[in-house]
Amino acid sequence: MSAKYTILEELIRPVVEGLGLEFWGMEYLSLGKDSVLRIYIETDAEKGIDVEDCARVSRQVSSILDVEDPITGEYSLEVSSPGLDRPLFSLAQYQAYIGSIVSLRLRVPFDGRRKFKGQLMGIESEDIVIRVDQEEYLLPIELIDKANVVPQF
Numbered sequence: 001m002s003a004k005y006t007i008l009e010e011l012i013r014p015v016v017e018g019l020g021l022e023f024w025g026m027e028y029l030s031l032g033k034d035s036v037l038r039i040y041i042e043t044d045a046e047k048g049i050d051v052e053d054c055a056r057v058s059r060q061v062s063s064i065l066d067v068e069d070p071i072t073g074e075y076s077l078e079v080s081s082p083g084l085d086r087p088l089f090s091l092a093q094y095q096a097y098i099g100s101i102v103s104l105r106l107r108v109p110f111d112g113r114r115k116f117k118g119q120l121m122g123i124e125s126e127d128i129v130i131r132v133d134q135e136e137y138l139l140p141i142e143l144i145d146k147a148n149v150v151p152q153f
Helices: 003-018 051-068 091-096
Strands: 022-029 035-042 075-080 101-110 113-124 127-132 135-140 144-149
Touching (some): 091 113
Parallel strands (some): 035 075
Antiparallel strands (some): 101 113, 101 144
């Protein structure tokens, strides 16, 4: 996890949780002039996340980021629910989706490939176990750049 990500999470997580919501995770995409800070929020409430929840988090996080100023230059702030194709950030989130189909992209190639799509079989220590075409791969979580649950209908 990068130092920038850690600083941002330390600022944002308490704000989200202070509003009675769960901080699911975030993505910071530094794309030169068009940087994006995307925050995912969740709730235990049956109604789920609505537009007002996103707006409340956006207002509060914007205020904190304006004061602390951890991001140099311009950026867009996006707040949303993780959705059906929810990104996975932590070992606990992977644990909750064992048995689901996931899509992973690695930072560096592993066994000659960077992209994997298959059934999440489990977790061993700090590694994710995924079955792709009847073959199991043990992927270190720190190598995973992006992971999403693949919705099944």
